[in-house]
Amino acid sequence: xxxxxxxxxxxxxxxxxxxxxxxxxxxxxxxxxxxxxxxxxxxxxxxxxxxxxxxxxxxxxxxxxxxxxxxxxxxxxxxxxxxxxxxxxxxxxxxxxxxxxxxxxxxxxxxxxxxxxxxxxxxxxxxxxxxxxxxxxxxxxxxxxxxxxxxxxxxxxxxxxxxxxxxxxxxxxxxxxxxxxxxxxxxxxxxxxxxxxxxxxxxxxxxxxxxxxxxxxxxxxxxxxxxxxxxxxxxxxxxxxxxxxxxxxxxxxxxxxxxxxxxxxxxxxxxxxxxxxxxxxxxxxxxxxxxxxxxxxxxxxxxxxxxxxxxxxxxxxxxxxxxxxxxxxxxxxxxxxxxxxxxxxxxxxxxxxxxxxxxxxxxxxxxxxxxxxxxxxxxxxxxxxxxxxxxxxxxxxxxxxxxxxxxxxxxxxxxxxxxxxxxxxxxxxxxxxxxxx
Ligand code: NAP
Numbered sequence: 001x002x003x004x005x006x007x008x009x010x011x012x013x014x015x016x017x018x019x020x021x022x023x024x025x026x027x028x029x030x031x032x033x034x035x036x037x038x039x040x041x042x043x044x045x046x047x048x049x050x051x052x053x054x055x056x057x058x059x060x061x062x063x064x065x066x067x068x069x070x071x072x073x074x075x076x077x078x079x080x081x082x083x084x085x086x087x088x089x090x091x092x093x094x095x096x097x098x099x100x101x102x103x104x105x106x107x108x109x110x111x112x113x114x115x116x117x118x119x120x121x122x123x124x125x126x127x128x129x130x131x132x133x134x135x136x137x138x139x140x141x142x143x144x145x146x147x148x149x150x151x152x153x154x155x156x157x158x159x160x161x162x163x164x165x166x167x168x169x170x171x172x173x174x175x176x177x178x179x180x181x182x183x184x185x186x187x188x189x190x191x192x193x194x195x196x197x198x199x200x201x202x203x204x205x206x207x208x209x210x211x212x213x214x215x216x217x218x219x220x221x222x223x224x225x226x227x228x229x230x231x232x233x234x235x236x237x238x239x240x241x242x243x244x245x246x247x248x249x250x251x252x253x254x255x256x257x258x259x260x261x262x263x264x265x266x267x268x269x270x271x272x273x274x275x276x277x278x279x280x281x282x283x284x285x286x287x288x289x290x291x292x293x294x295x296x297x298x299x300x301x302x303x304x305x306x307x308x309x310x311x312x313x314x315x316x317x318x319x320x321x322x323x324x325x326x327x328x329x330x331x332x333x334x335x336x337x338x339x340x341x342x343x344x345x346x347x348x349x350x351x352x353x354x355x356x357x358x359x360x361x362x363x364x365x366x367x368x369x370x371x372x373x374x375x376x377x378x379x380x381x382x383x384x385x386x387x388x389x390x391x392x393x394x395x396x397x398x399x400x401x402x403x404x405x406x407x408x409x410x411x412x413x414x415x416x417x418x419x420x421x422x423x424x425x426x427x428x429x430x431x432x433x434x435x436x437x
Contacts, residue, residue, distance in 0.1 A: 016135030030175030115174030221246035310334030377401030
């Protein structure tokens, strides 16, 4: 690793005054895409292997804007958006950077540094930053918005120039350093290691807004909630939030091993889709799923937690109860959905689009994590040099929960400050997703 004095000082736990005096390096190590490789995959290529396009190497350090913070990244995590980016699907993310570059030329580069999650230490603050200081231990929320846009006071996710950091912006978290707006920072949960702290924010906050947020499904006590991909990145937090809020989760997973993990999470109702006869592509399949949910829980779901898209959406609309809601934030299996609209309008159901989470929602979910009420779903941690392998595991759905990446952290399990809380929460809960399936 090409470490710098600043990075070494952060790893050694140096005091803020020392960090302030050390130079910011001119380049840093980062997982990135190269613009000259856009078009590398044929349109019909069956396996757009992200290991071909995701590189790790030195990239130039940007200037810091007045409202930004430079973080020394101890750990990061893979999100599905990194898989999309590295496949150049549905559009190459360099198109986002070019557009952004018209207002902020720093971002329009021949490399795109990816990653929308991070935990680390603040090493520089822009001159307009008031609430954060060098030395603060932080995690990041992914919504990158202009704080001067009036709508941000209402709901940052409605901002016209909203961008997903490390996907629609450059200088993301899969790197030794990252640039974020100060309005993305949250205090690192003190009972977690760097990699446990880094893996939560994007997925946990998205699930929170979908289920609990004012613009989401607004789950009530006793609501039956069907969750697709219930041991995946979003689903692992979704199940926890439903349980905490007094809902009744029905988790769908793809293998008997994941079904077992889901039971260990305390999810009382489990559907293993590999055991459902036939597919979900037509109404017969939707009916079979609906019958299975009724058999398990005795009623239809008030809420369906959707992100799986084309292959499941018809079933989701069908199985939601009269007056129920399908809340969706993604389309892993394809974004052109087909569903039978009669089932929607005749039974007065709603489809709710949801995206990320605003700063307040991120704060709320980070509080739950910091109190030990929601736990990380980290299943593995790769070194930064192995970021492409980590993304490949997510691309092939070979993972459960979240896949972490160690950036400056030299080993796993470092960074815990509140050992008493950690003991109260218990290693069995904190490491549940790390046990072999
Ligand atoms: P993930 O960790 O890969 O988990 C997705 C889960 O979906 C998998 O565990 C898998 O579970 C299930 N799945 C995959 N294909 C399926 C299919 N054809 N039918 C049924 N289940 C299927 O990904 P994630 O982090 O949860 O993200 C999921 C999607 O949401 C991605 O498309 C991502 O881009 C999107 N997303 C959007 C936002 C936003 O703010 N808009 C935020 C986060 C994620 P089983 O195989 O066990 O069933």
